[in-house]
Amino acid sequence: MKAAILSGPNMLSVNHLSRPVCPAGGLLVRVVCCAICSSDARMVLKGHQGLVYPRIPGHELSGVVDESRNSCFVPGDRVQIYPGLSCGHCSACRRGEPRRCISLKTMGFSADGGFAEYISLEESSITSGGVNLIPRNVSDSQAALSEPLASCINAQEKARVGQGDTVLILGAGPLGLLHSRLARHLGAARILITEIDDRRLELAGELAQADRVINIGMERIPQVISDETGSRGVNVILLASNALPVVNLLPLLVEGGRLSLFAGISKDLSFERFDINQIHYRELEVTGAFGSTPAQNTTALDLIAGGFPVEDLITKTLSIDEISAGIEHTNDHQGLRAMVCFNA
Structure with a gap:
């Protein structure tokens, strides 16, 4: 079979490997679609703390x-x-927290992933609820985007996004756009989304389902929030960019507001100081959100089957032989999601 193998930082090649065997109690799956996310691109180009070489990347698959x-x-x-x-x-x-498993592995990072013609699944993937039948009205490419949507569900459940909330989303990449659509689905009354990249600003205006797109290259976020909320602030901030300091975000929240650290913060910003008394006296909540659970993954697929839009986030489709172009498309913000399809 053909597979993209990462043997070191910026050392990705497409090679022929033996097809994996079907394990006892498990499945052998022929991969149809596997999306390229920003984590994949960073991992290929720079490495990743959870990565074990050599590795077949890819974790958004059908x-x-x-x-x-x-x-x-x-x-x-x-x-x-x-x-x-x-x-x-x-x-x-046993207590229903598989993300805290002492031996947790993740496809594409510590186990081989979906940038290959075949992938084998152990029985534990099935018993944990990690394999879902795709409804007939859902395409293979749509189904592959269940995983990123599930991660948004995880963050918004923790931040309790709901009816009447004013939500600020920082970053209008694919996940920021999914966050905007999900917040609207959950009943948010007003959605604001920020971006600085010109192409993504244009796409956000078309796709975000937001009430206002804030160009942070030309507008100051605190002033816009003050104008949009009558100086009150927002109920929820969803951090979907790793390039913004957390220290300046707390004052943008209303009393009792919630900040979701959905994106991992870049190292040069992750040790910023902030006034912890703001959290204490204003009863703010700061939550971390990383990945999702199998149940949230199933919920995401059900949402897509019910009409939740994801297909328009795919801006490039390519074959496994063209995966390097997909990595470039993702890393350089040439579009949104690139999708490797094995019938492409």
Whole structure:
């Protein structure tokens, strides 16, 4: 089979490998679509703390069951796959927190992922709820975007986004746009989204479903928030960019407001100081959000089946032989999501 193999930083090549075997109790899946996210691009170009070399990257994927040794699935089933691989037996798994599994692995980082023609899935992927049948009205490329939508669901559940909220989203990349659409779906009354990249500003105006797109190259966020909210502030801030200091965000929140640290902060900004008394006296909440659970992944696929829009976020489709162009498309912000399709 063909697979993209990362052997070191900026050392990605497409090679031929032996097709993996179908494990006992598991599945062998023929990959149909696997999206390229910004984490994939950074990992390929610069490495990643969770990466083990050599590695087949890719964690946003869908496919077709080629061989099954599990009674839940048969060959020909179209499936969407959650990338977390938990043991199912440790205390975290038993209390329903597979993200805290003591032996957690993630496809594309600590286990091989979806930039390959085939991927094998252990029985634990199935028993944890990590393999979902794709509804007939959902395309393979749409299904592959369940994983990033699930991560947004995780963050917004923790931040309790809901009816009547004014929400500020920092960053209008693919995940920022998903956040905007999800906040609207959850009943947010007003949505503001920021961006500085010219192309993404244009796309945000078309796709974000936001009430205002803020060009932070020309506008000051505090002034815009003051104008838009009558100096009151926003209920929720969702940090979907790793290039903004957290220290300046707390004053933008209303009393009891919630800040979600959805994006990992760049190292030069992650040690910024801020007044912790703001959290104390104003009863602010700061939550971290990383990844998602299998249940949230299933919820994301159900939302897409119900009409939640994701297809228009795919701005480039390419074959596995063209994956380097997809990495460039993603890293250089040439568009939004690039999608590797094995029938491309």
